[in-house]
Amino acid sequence: MCSGLSSTEDSSEYGPNLKILTPNPQIQELQTIIRDKNTTRSDFKFYADRLIRLVIEESLNQLPYSDCHVETPTGAIYDGLKYRSGNCGVSIIRSGEAMEQGLRDCCRSIRIGKILVESDSDTHIARVVYARFPEDIDKRQVLLMYPIMSTGNTVLQSVNVLKEHGVPEQNIILSNLFCTPQAAKTLVRAFPKLKILTSELHTIAPNHFGQKYFGTD
Numbered sequence: 001m002c003s004g005l006s007s008t009e010d011s012s013e014y015g016p017n018l019k020i021l022t023p024n025p026q027i028q029e030l031q032t033i034i035r036d037k038n039t040t041r042s043d044f045k046f047y048a049d050r051l052i053r054l055v056i057e058e059s060l061n062q063l064p065y066s067d068c069h070v071e072t073p074t075g076a077i078y079d080g081l082k083y084r085s086g087n088c089g090v091s092i093i094r095s096g097e098a099m100e101q102g103l104r105d106c107c108r109s110i111r112i113g114k115i116l117v118e119s120d121s122d123t124h125i126a127r128v129v130y131a132r133f134p135e136d137i138d139k140r141q142v143l144l145m146y147p148i149m150s151t152g153n154t155v156l157q158s159v160n161v162l163k164e165h166g167v168p169e170q171n172i173i174l175s176n177l178f179c180t181p182q183a184a185k186t187l188v189r190a191f192p193k194l195k196i197l198t199s200e201l202h203t204i205a206p207n208h209f210g211q212k213y214f215g216t217d
Contacts, residue, residue: 015188018196021058035206044212051177051199052102059175059197063087063141088134092146092158095210099145117154126153128161138166144174150205152183159191169193178205
């Protein structure tokens with residue numbers, strides 16, 4: 001389901017760890033509805049949740065799995081897969097919280113931490129003002145959730161905080177809906193081992209997402 005960059009993009013600019021959902025008419029329709037200024041809030045939330053679910057499910061494909069064997073009701077042995085233990089989600093407040101339910105819908109008992117990043121109104125420098133994680137987050141695979149990336153500065157600070165708490169860079173998977181080329185370049189240059197999963201790489205990001213989703217626009 002997941003593809004690399006389109007033929008119009010230079011993959012050397014982004015490296016192998018940035019992945020984009022394979023484009024199809026369904027995904028493009030969802031992206032269009034989210035960007036349309038005439039979309040009602042109820043429709044916006046409904047279709048945003050659909051796109052979130054697609055991104056979350058593909059993000060889960062990036063987690064490590066282990067082989068397992070189960071016995072079926074007929075007594076046959078099935079060779080299957082299961083998640084390795086030690087996964088968690090971290091949402092960047094506030095828009096990242098829109099993705100929490102999509103993760104819980106796929107992983108019923110997964111633990112979720114939170115990071116709050118604020119930007120100075122004058123300098124636009126982002127800084128972390130709050131972080132709450134599971135105590136053993138340094139031993140977990142982390143799905144970092146943030147739907148819109150215009151500059152990448154908020155995510156950059158969030159990844160730095162996770163690394164300060166002992167999380168290896170290669171254990172962080174960023175789940176994102178919309179990403180600009182500028183943000184992608186910022187992140188892959190700063191964190192070449194970070195895995196990034198997004199639905200689209202586009203110069204126009206729907207920065208109204210959080211206000212529209214939570215009804216504060």
